[in-house]
Amino acid sequence: MGISRRKFLGWMGAAAGAAAASMKPKAAAAAAAKSFPGHPDSLGVLHDTTRCIGCRKCEAACNEVNNLPKPEAPFDDLSVLERRRRTHAGSYTVVNKFSVPGKKDPVFVKRQCNHCLEPACASACFVQAFKKSEKGPVVYNEKVCVGCRYCMVACPFYVPAYEYDKALTPRVTKCTMCAPRIAEGKLPGCVAACPKEALTFGPRKKLLEYARARIAKHPDRYVGHIYGEREMGGTSWLYLSGVDFGHIGMDTGIGDLPAAAYTAGPLAAVPLVVGLWPVLLTGIWAISKRKEKRASDELSAALAANTAAHEQKKREELSALRQKLSKEKEAAVERAVKQALEEAEKEREQAAAEAGKEGGRQHEPAARQGGAEKGEAEQADKEN
Amino acid sequence: MEPDFYTLQGFMTHVKGVIYVLMAGGLVGIPLFWKFLAGRDEKKRTY
Amino acid sequence: MAGEHPTGQRGLFTPFNVVAGIILLAGGVLTVMRFTGGLAAVTALDDNNPWGLWIGFDLLCGVALAAGGYVTSAGAYIFGLKRFHAAVRPAILTAFLGYALVVLALHYDVGRPWRLPYPIFVSPGPTSLLFEVGLCVFLYLTVLFIEVTPAAFEWLKLTRLRALVVKLTLVLTIFGVVLSTLHQSSLGALFLIAPGKLHPLWYSGYLPVFFFVSSIFAGMSMVIFEGTLAHKYLHHKMDEAHKAGTLNVVLSFGKAAAFVMAGYFYIKIIGLAADDNWHYLATGWGLWYLLELFGFVAFPAFLYALGVREKNVRTIRVASLFAVLGVVLNRLNVSVIAFNWHLPLSQWYVPSIYEVGTSVFIVTLGIVAYKFAATHMPILHGHPDFEYEH
Structure with missing residues (x-):
């Protein structure tokens, strides 16, 4: 202007x-x-x-x-x-x-x-x-x-x-x-x-x-x-x-x-506003849009990262849990087997004790134990 | 040489008339150029 | 005005309707008087004072106070201030109605209103700043019309047309800002051609800049002020998004208006210095000028600042009223009060009661139209069938 x-x-x-x-000469033109x-x-x-x-x-x-x-x-x-x-x-x-x-x-x-x-x-x-x-x-x-x-x-x-x-x-x-x-x-x-x-x-x-x-x-x-x-x-x-x-x-x-001199300034500014305002405003719009996009990109990136980390953590937890679980399972099986054996032993002992009360002649209900008893019995026979 | 305009008023009428036409051109042309300039950005987004 | 509430009576004879009806009826009579008896029958205009209240108030103040449209939409769509979205619709509607009424008022003021398209289509006078104003107001009214249509399309369920217009939002907004910058400033520049007639305190080479900058805070203040009224009387029409958004808008606009006013105050002082007008300040005109500058620019700016700092919506609303009055005072000073200041008192222009009546009639027309639109269309609330980018 x-x-x-x-x-x-x-x-x-x-x-x-x-x-x-x-x-003046025409040079002024x-x-x-x-x-x-x-x-x-x-x-x-x-x-x-x-x-x-x-x-x-x-x-x-x-x-x-x-x-x-x-x-x-x-x-x-x-x-x-x-x-x-x-x-x-x-x-x-x-x-x-x-x-x-x-x-x-x-x-x-x-x-x-x-x-x-x-x-x-x-x-x-x-x-x-x-x-x-x-x-x-x-x-x-x-x-x-x-x-x-x-x-x-x-x-x-x-x-x-x-x-x-x-x-x-x-x-x-x-x-x-x-x-x-x-x-x-x-x-x-x-x-x-x-x-x-x-x-x-x-x-x-x-x-x-x-x-x-x-x-x-x-x-x-x-x-x-x-x-x-x-x-x-x-x-x-x-x-x-x-x-x-x-x-x-x-x-x-x-x-x-002349009157036109007083309005010339604002009149001259008109085409500048028409041409440059859109350039300036589009620029501001593009910048704010970009900022907005970056902000939303960052947000979604952060969200994605967060989700990934979360999932990873979950996965780890899960596998840890799974491991823990399988260990526990093994332990439980062992425990169960052990328990079963112990119970069987107890039964046997009980049975043996009952048999002893009835007399020494009672024959073997179980082979191994019977063997041991046999030996004992043989020993007892030799002594007799 | 005859001047093109004897009065400032005549000159201004001519010049401002031309400028108003050019302004219409600018108002159409500048947004179109922006569309061309940013056209790929827009397209990428839709793919 | 408090007549229509959801719980109140829904009849035709609410106090608002009765008062508005009487004014509109009187307006009809004045219209007949104007178009049968000429300007002499209804105005106090004369050959020395060719422009009166209809130009000073209806045109200059109307355009300045309708600046909320371009300010709000620029904030929301160009500067990316998403929290203004709730304010865009009412602001655009007010602007559209404001400009439509300005053009209507011009039909009363000019001699042959059916020739109003002449400057554009028949015999353009490109050296005139009024040509520039006319062209811009014509184009901007068109832009505003397109910008309000989405609300009407939602109301009428014209989905496809709405989508088309919504796509154009950015281009329309930029176009609107360009046109507003031009005609807001040119309205001030209109008076540059008469350096001998306008008092030196108001005449300045910066007049176009003064008018443009003051239109920014005029628009913001009007959005706040109008929001106050809408809250009072159309509260039931607002959805939660709008209510929540308004508080935000009041605080943000209050802050922005205060700061823009500070800038305006500064350039006004520079204007005094540029023409070395200090000595006029000690005259009666100087006191009047200082009242405008301190009472209606500096004071509301300070009030805004207090309200914003304390987050006091009430203070901000009072400030907005003062700011609006200040812009009205400024426009009237430039166009009517300090114009022809050197003429003897007997030749001063004082508007006739009919001129005042016509202006009241036109403002009433605007309020009725706003109320109709805000009651029927999704202005203060979203439409349930459409999605908004809040």
């Missing part, structure tokens, strides 16, 4: 110094800086406020040539000059009276659209309803106007008005510099009607020269400034004054930058 803005301001600088730039000289031979009006007498003839003419509704107070009623007025849906131009401190005569100033060289309304309009025409007038196309009134917000001169009382077909209204009349080769209505030549119509470049000449010729009569030469990038209507422009209701703090 920063770079584009700087570059942009560079263009602005170039545009402001267009006169100087046009004298290779540089990034661009200059916008404005339409050549575009027309304008010079308003010399020192000549205006506040007769409202311009208002009447404007009303007539534009077929505007009848005003509340007739145009020869000069009492309306006592309050500060602005342009409205029914009046494209108004004359205001200013009492300037230190001056005995009031100053009259005509107000209307200034027809900027770089119009704020055109820059602001989202349907291109306003266009700076080659001839000079800033023209309005009601066929596309949505009625959002952003132009009225944007205009630094508080000029565009709106038909608030129309329910379904409200238009934005403002001075057209009588574009249709100009096309027919006629003067704008107000200029033609001015009895004091306070308004001069012609090519803007000529008007500037003319104004400078007037200031040079009567340095005591004018302040050394042509309002509109540079204000907001310059306007097609130009003003001369004998007093500080701040005293006659002109905004002297609006600066020389």
Whole structure:
């Protein structure tokens, strides 16, 4: 954003110094800086406020040539000059009276659209309803106007008005510099009607020269400034004054930058956001996804390891148990055999003891024992 | 030489118009490129 | 509003319905007035003050407070904060309704509402920031619409369509963040074209950044605030996952909002320094500015911090209310209150009762629509037939 803005301001600088730039050789064309000289031979009006007498003839003419509704107070009623007025849906131009401190005569100033060289309304309009025409007038196309009134917000001169009382077909209204009349080769209505030549119509470049000449010729009569030469990038209507422009209701703090310069930064940021946000956000998503995947991988790995260890342990335990069991089994068998033998022996002994009680003649119930008894018996026989 | 644009407003209208078209291209193109870039990752997962 | 509880009466004439019904009826009358008598019949707008409450509140505040949609879905789907999932649906729904109502409100404000598609389809004016706003709001409304459809599809049992949309979640979320970044900031940038009209304390080259950053905590605060209301009045519609998730969301969003507000406070101070506007602070406008900055940014940020540290949901909810009011105050300051600050007092704009009434009507419309959706669709609870990636 920063770079584009700087570059942009560079263009602005170039545009402001267009006169100087046009004298330089074409090598400058290779540089990034661009200059916008404005339409050549575009027309304008010079308003010399020192000549205006506040007769409202311009208002009447404007009303007539534009077929505007009848005003509340007739145009020869000069009492309306006592309050500060602005342009409205029914009046494209108004004359205001200013009492300037230190001056005995009031100053009259005509107000209307200034027809900027770089119009704020055109820059602001989202349907291109306003266009700076080659001839000079800033023209309005009601066929596309949505009625959002952003132009009225944007205009630094508080000029565009709106038909608030129309329910379904409200238009934005403002001075057209009588574009249709100009096309027919006629003067704008107000200029033609001015009895004091306070308004001069012609090519803007000529008007500037003319104004400078007037200031040079009567340095005591004018302040050394042509309002509109540079204000907001310059306007097609130009003003001369004998007093500080701040005293006659002109905004002297609006600066020389055209409206477009103020919105250029954010506009330049738009494509960057469109291109880089998805890259950044997809990156963040991929990283968090990866983390998530790694975490779940680790979890499942840990789980698997855990299960394996568990199974191994179980297996070991099992085999140990099995071993133990088989040992116990053997022992049990042995024990059982031993027990059986012991029992058999006991029985035999018991039987032998019983046989001894009955007499020595009883014959052998079991071979081995019988043998032993036989021997004993033989021994006993020999002794006998 | 005639300049292409006499006014900044004319120049901006042209330039911003072109940029809006390019932005539409970016909005489609960048996700598609990501799909291509990460396409194999996705496929591996399904096998 | 407390009328509809599972145990309460289910009739048509609950207090909520009666009040809402009266407001909607009045809105109908105002609508007729607007479209028969023009703006002059219902607004206090004039040639010096072409934008009033309908732009300052309905458009600017509406869009800022609907930022919860992109913030929450970005948190859940891009930054991978799974515990936000329960908050995504209500936030997206609020955002969709918010934007739909913004567009509806614009139909009252602009002269020829049927031409609202003109900037996009008939005669685009690409040098205008309003064109950018219009295009983004149009596209984002479409994105939000697609994002809310899964809830409706579940309600209507359209399984296959739902699956298709769910697949697009990531792309839609990223698209939503891009569009939101653009139009949230551009709404601030709208006023850059009028450096002479907006008071220097509010006019700044950083306006787009201010608007974007404040939209982040506006969205979070609104999610918390709206959650408070939903808990109070739609508690029976919430499932356990949602209730458990909400506590999490309140704490996390409270924390995030507090920190973002700290950043916002910082850039606001930088803005003062960048234009060397310190001396204005000692004026009446300066006091008003300081009230906004300290009373409705620093204070709620601090309140949030207290609530988060002590895990006190109540404190966080109070903080969210202040933060929301702060964003409303900021938007009104930029668009209405500090706009045309140098005009004499007699030429100041004060909204008419009809303008206020229309704004109330539109907000009511939003609440009724939200209540309908949250009552009938799986917004505050999951649908039993569908699985969720909680």
